[in-house]
Amino acid sequence: MNTPFFQAAWAILRKDLQTELRSRELLSSMGLFALLSIFIFSFALELDRIARQEAISGVLWVTVVFASILGLNRSLAMERDQGNLDAMLLAPINRTAIFLGKLIGNYLFALTIGLLLLPVMTVLFNMSLIQPWLLLVLVLGTLGFSTVGTLLATMTVQTRARESLLPILMLPIALPVVIAAVKASTSILNNVPMGDWIAWPQILVVVDFVYLVLCFLLFEFVIED
Amino acid sequence: MAEKSALIEMRALVKTYDLLIVLRKLDLKIERGEFVALLGPNGSGKSTLLRLLSGLSKPTSGTIFIGGWELPREAAAVRAQIGMVSHRALLYENLTARENLQFFARLYNLPQQDIDAQIRLLLERVGLAKRGDSLVRTFSRGMQQRLSIARALLNNPAVLLMDEPYTGLDQDAAQVLDGLLTQAYADGRTILMTSHDLDRAARLASRVLILSRGNIGYDAPASALNGQQLSERYSEITSLATAR
Numbered sequence: 348m349n350t351p352f353f354q355a356a357w358a359i360l361r362k363d364l365q366t367e368l369r370s371r372e373l374l375s376s377m378g379l380f381a382l383l384s385i386f387i388f389s390f391a392l393e394l395d396r397i398a399r400q401e402a403i404s405g406v407l408w409v410t411v412v413f414a415s416i417l418g419l420n421r422s423l424a425m426e427r428d429q430g431n432l433d434a435m436l437l438a439p440i441n442r443t444a445i446f447l448g449k450l451i452g453n454y455l456f457a458l459t460i461g462l463l464l465l466p467v468m469t470v471l472f473n474m475s476l477i478q479p480w481l482l483l484v485l486v487l488g489t490l491g492f493s494t495v496g497t498l499l500a501t502m503t504v505q506t507r508a509r510e511s512l513l514p515i516l517m518l519p520i521a522l523p524v525v526i527a528a529v530k531a532s533t534s535i536l537n538n539v540p541m542g543d544w545i546a547w548p549q550i551l552v553v554v555d556f557v558y559l560v561l562c563f564l565l566f567e568f569v570i571e572d
Numbered sequence: 573m574a575e576k577s578a579l580i581e582m583r584a585l586v587k588t589y590d591l592l593i594v595l596r597k598l599d600l601k602i603e604r605g606e607f608v609a610l611l612g613p614n615g616s617g618k619s620t621l622l623r624l625l626s627g628l629s630k631p632t633s634g635t636i637f638i639g640g641w642e643l644p645r646e647a648a649a650v651r652a653q654i655g656m657v658s659h660r661a662l663l664y665e666n667l668t669a670r671e672n673l674q675f676f677a678r679l680y681n682l683p684q685q686d687i688d689a690q691i692r693l694l695l696e697r698v699g700l701a702k703r704g705d706s707l708v709r710t711f712s713r714g715m716q717q718r719l720s721i722a723r724a725l726l727n728n729p730a731v732l733l734m735d736e737p738y739t740g741l742d743q744d745a746a747q748v749l750d751g752l753l754t755q756a757y758a759d760g761r762t763i764l765m766t767s768h769d770l771d772r773a774a775r776l777a778s779r780v781l782i783l784s785r786g787n788i789g790y791d792a793p794a795s796a797l798n799g800q801q802l803s804e805r806y807s808e809i810t811s812l813a814t815a816r
Contacts, residue, residue: 349648350681358678362664362671369707370666430660434723436628438679439652571630 352447355440359448363422367456372425373418377460381414385464389471403472404532407464408525411485412492415457416514419496422453423504436570446497446566453500454493461485480535480548487551488528491558492521498562502569524558527551578637579604579762580625580731585634587620587786594620596786597634602779604730607753607763609773609794612783613810618766621783622733625764626656639730652680655724655732659739661716662723665709669700669719672708673726680727694722698752714745721752732756734765738772750776770806771799782809 349355367373388406392399426432426449435445462485465476496517503512518525527550534544578601585598594617602608612618623629624636627647636643638650656662663672673691682690695701698718708716717737724732734753738746753776757763767773773780774794780802782790789809797805 350679354681355679358675361678362667362675365671366664366666372666425664429665430658430662431664433628433656433658434662434676435679437626437651437654437656438676439648439681440679 350438350440350444352441352444355438355444356447356451359435359445360451363448363452364455366425367452373421373456374459376421377414377418377456378463380417381410381460381464382467384410384413385467385471399472399474400537401533403468403474403476404529404536406472407461407468407476407532408488408529410464411457411461411489412518412521412525413514414460415453415489415492415496416517418456418460419453419493419500419517420504420510420513422449422456423497423500424509427504432570442567442570443563445570446501446563449501450494450497450562453497454490457489457493458486461489474536476536478535480541481532484528484531484535484548484551487548487555488524491524491528491551491555492517494555494558494562495521495524498566498569501566523554524551527554578602579606579639580764581637583635585621585624585636586632587617587624587629588632594786595624595631598786598788600781600788600791602762602764604762605757605760607757607776607778608765609777609780610764610766610783611768611770611773611780611806612766616783616810617786618783619735622656622735622764622766625731626654626733627651652727653730655727655729656735657717657720657724657732657737658735659737661708661720663708663716663719666707668705668707669695669711669722670704672719673723676723676726682726690726691722694725697725697755698722699748712745713740714742714748717741717745717749718752721749721756725756730762732761732763732765734763736766736768738767738769746772770803774799774802782806784809 385406392402394402436442469476499517500513503509503516506512527547531544531547531551580602582598582600585595587595610618610621620629624631625638627643627650630644639653641649643650667675670691673694674687677687677691695704698721700715700719703715708719711719737749741749753763765777774797777794780790780792780794781788790805
């Protein structure tokens with residue numbers, strides 16, 4: 348009786364991409380915020396080369412995380428404000444298909460911002476950030492907090508203080524992802540031997556998996572009236 | 573699946589939010605093809621009842637059957653035969669009318685080859701055939717509500733739930749909506765509509781219910797009372813409930 352799971356998730360993702368391509372509401376605000384933050388960091392932190400190597404991954408992840416929070420809030424608010432979340436819930440679909448569709452959309456937007464930042468930061472901080480392992484860490488890290496963020500944004504979007512509530516709830520929960528991502532990124536940028544840091548991406552894989560499973564299980568309870 | 577004669581049946585339905593009792597042991601049957609107007613003051617439980625029937629909310633206790641399927645246990649089967657129109661448009665403003673309907677058609681798993689024809693038909697029916705490729709954000713409130721009805725009819729539902737669909741409509745738009753509802757009723761759909769407009773309810777519906785403080789205070793065919801009499805009865809019931 349239900350619409351096939353992946354068909355429903357794909358329809359939701361396709362709708363999000365279609366809406367974004369037309370309005371550019373999410374990517375423009377996330378991108379502008381991220382670029383401004385990077386510029387401010389680059390001018391505010393007068394660092395020598397060694398200090399820069401230590402700080403740059405923190406700058407990257409702080410910027411990506413906060414830009415993503417901005418996008419997550421807007422993405423779910425768009426569903427809530429016009430009652431569209433209810434319209435989706437009225438359809439004969441598995442409710443976790445809504446989570447998967449929204450998650451992939453949010454993840455792609457966060458990843459786009461992360462990928463955009465790498466060349467910009469390479470120029471501004473005079474240090475190459477375009478490295479395969481760093482790309483892998485970016486892919487894993489953004490997946491982790493996009494997963495937690497999509498679930499929590501679905502909860503907070505129903506409250507009045509949604510803009511402030513999401514970071515308050517999300518940052519402590521996403522901390523393992525951010526710590527592992529920053530540690531791995533710092534080591535990669537400092538050319539530390541792989542054996543000394545490979546545990547961090549492995550931790551990211553495990554944390555991502557745990558978050559994905561938990562968020563899929565919890566989503567139905569989160570959207571219940 | 574249970575065999576029931578009424579299309580919609582509620583038994584001892586209770587809904588509470590923390591300590592607030594919204595619906596109190598409601599028993600109600602609605603036959604196939606009825607047009608029921610559900611009246612009542614704000615906070616009487618009308619919208620809550622519609623949310624329960626649509627599966628958007630779960631009852632605290634009691635049972636609901638729609639087309640023989642039980643809620644919330646068989647929610648997916650129930651949702652497939654329901655269309656809902658609310659005072660909010662439930663549409664994406666940055667998509668065109670056609671794109672909105674295509675999105676919901678995919679969610680309802682309509683056969684791919686039928687989607688375009690079905691959308692064309694519905695857009696014509698609600699008078700938006702020429703605006704199918706316009707963005708919804710450029711639509712007036714009345715046009716959005718007509719598109720909302722097209723969305724609700726996409727899956728050819730047996731039951732239409734309308735939660736104050738006239739909110740914010742001007743007189744012309746309200747008349748267009750009257751026509752669409754009359755047509756849906758003539759097509760044999762079962763309609764349950766909440767409203768504050770007693771005259772319109774008496775004119776369009778086949779049966780009128782007045783909900784007051786979570787109970788049904790009045791239940792009769794719409795023809796039993798004229799607009800004026802219904803208004804008097806409504807005041808009597810709602811003021812009694814307030815005095816209690």
